[in-house]
Each structure stands twice: as structure tokens, then as C-alpha cells.
Amino acid sequence: MDVDSGRETPLARRGSPRFIADRPHLVDDAEAALRLGKHVLLRGPTGSGKTRLAEALAERLGLEMESVNCSVDLDLEALLGYRTLGIAEGRTVVEYVEGPVVRAMRLGRMLYIDELNVARPEVLPILHGALDHRRRLTNPLTAEVVQAHPNFCVIAAINEGYAGTSPLNEALLNRFVVFDVPYVQGEALAQLIREATALAGAHHVERFVRLSADLVRASEVGELPVEAASIRALLDACDLSTQMPPLRAVRYAVAGKLSDPREQDLVMELASSYFGGA
Numbered sequence: 001m002d003v004d005s006g007r008e009t010p011l012a013r014r015g016s017p018r019f020i021a022d023r024p025h026l027v028d029d030a031e032a033a034l035r036l037g038k039h040v041l042l043r044g045p046t047g048s049g050k051t052r053l054a055e056a057l058a059e060r061l062g063l064e065m066e067s068v069n070c071s072v073d074l075d076l077e078a079l080l081g082y083r084t085l086g087i088a089e090g091r092t093v094v095e096y097v098e099g100p101v102v103r104a105m106r107l108g109r110m111l112y113i114d115e116l117n118v119a120r121p122e123v124l125p126i127l128h129g130a131l132d133h134r135r136r137l138t139n140p141l142t143a144e145v146v147q148a149h150p151n152f153c154v155i156a157a158i159n160e161g162y163a164g165t166s167p168l169n170e171a172l173l174n175r176f177v178v179f180d181v182p183y184v185q186g187e188a189l190a191q192l193i194r195e196a197t198a199l200a201g202a203h204h205v206e207r208f209v210r211l212s213a214d215l216v217r218a219s220e221v222g223e224l225p226v227e228a229a230s231i232r233a234l235l236d237a238c239d240l241s242t243q244m245p246p247l248r249a250v251r252y253a254v255a256g257k258l259s260d261p262r263e264q265d266l267v268m269e270l271a272s273s274y275f276g277g278a
């Protein structure tokens, strides 16, 4: 079997790779915005590194991170906390358990709000006061006014055009500065593959970078859905290709996620032009 097993650690769990962008100023500019007290919105397709970038920014700023994952079920409790019964000095008392937004504001942490545009729009206005110059909100669960610690900052991520998303309310969008996070390409992608996967041979890395460019191009002209070019999927294919023929790796990690057989065939056709003989 023609495999390119650079390292013999198939069971190794790698840590998160560092965020790598083809535009080096992306990370610096987002960091500068946060240091200036702005909140940051990362906009990009699935698997483009938005969460990884937010983690990298938290590291750079030396901040702990609180996370909220939005869904259509997201309610105020998931953001602000909830009341529960507890025991104090032998008596039953009502206790308030802080949610991630209140904790991040009070302790000066970074709040990461994933998939902001999946939440029902009527839940989010509670955040408006926390996100503008007032930097405070009134917690309806405790009737307390929470004033944000100076280090408090928010990074939100959105995945535009994905099923189940709704356009962000203008007033909310207006409270962020927006950074686009496209799929990393070219030499930066080659570097990411070398750092984040078990694939070591330059020849194979180069072929996966070119396949990625083809997938991006096909999605730009509408022949494939955007997520077909996901870097997450490509990195999975690179890893798998160290243990099996690359075409099979691409089938499992990239083509297999698409529901339309014609789209699957197109991915495999593109991959065959690089790995047909492998």
C-alpha cells in the first residue's frame, strides 16, 4: 500500500494546532480590536478555524474563555443562569447559578458565542447593553445590574448561509467589528497540514493543497456546497491518508459528508486527478 506515514503514532491525540492564516494581519488586527475594547464577529464557513482563532485570541490576551453554543432552543437561562433549590444552614433556599454571560462579565473573561445567527432573534437583545458602551445588563433572574469587568470581551462566530441560520439583527451586528475567516489556502495550508496532521511527505501535502484549491473553486461556482471545502475535513483526509490510499481517505473524510451523489462523484473526480495512481 502506498501510504505516507511520516510518524508512527496513529493513536496519538494531537493538541489543537495554532491558528494559521494566509493573511498574517488577520490575527493581529482581531487582537488589536479586542484590546481597543471592541467585540469581534468571525464570519466564515464550517471548519474554517473560527473557534480555533477565538481560542488563539484568548491565549494572546491571557483571558479565560466562557462559551455559549447557540441553538434554536437557546433561552435566557442558558445565557444568564438559573434558579435552583439548595440547602444553607439546614434550610432550603433558592440559589442562583450564574450563566456564562454573567460569569464572563463579572470575572473579566472572553465570552465566545458560537453560531450566533442560529439563536432565535428575540433572545439576543438582552446582550445589547453588555455589548455597547454601557457594558452592563440587568439580570432579570436576580434584578441585579451586572457591570462588566474591564477585561470582558466577546467573540461571536457565524456561519453564513448555512441551513437554520437567520440574518443577524442590525442592532446586534452593529455592536461588533467583523472579520472574515475563509478557508486557508496555499503555503499557509501546507504549513497547517504539516503541523496539524500526521502527513509528512512534501509531495502528498502539495497534492492535498491543490485538491483544496479545486474544492474551493468548485464551491465558488456552485458545483459543490461550501462545506465540501472544509479545512476540518481536509485535515481528516490528510490524517487518514497516512494509513490508507488517499482516494479512500478523501471518500471517507470529504465526499462521504455530501448528500448528493453527483457532488460526491465530483469530489472523487477532482481527487483522482491527484491521487488516481495511488
Ligand SMILES: Nc1ncnc2c1ncn2[C@@H]1O[C@H](COP(=O)(O)OP(=O)(O)OP(=O)(O)O)[C@@H](O)[C@H]1O
Pocket: 016, 017, 018, 019, 020, 021, 044, 045, 046, 047, 048, 049, 050, 051, 052, 053, 157, 159, 184, 192, 196, 231, 232, 235
Ligand atoms: N486556519 C486554521 N488554522 C488552524 N487550524 C485550522 C484552521 N482552519 C481549520 N483548522 C482546523 O480545522 C478544525 C476545525 O476548526 P474550527 O473548529 O476552529 O472551525 P470553525 O470555523 O469553528 O467550524 P464550525 O463553524 O463548524 O464551528 C480544527 O481542527 C482546526 O484546528
Ligand SMILES: [Mg+2]
Pocket: 050, 051, 052, 114, 157
Ligand atoms: Mg466552531
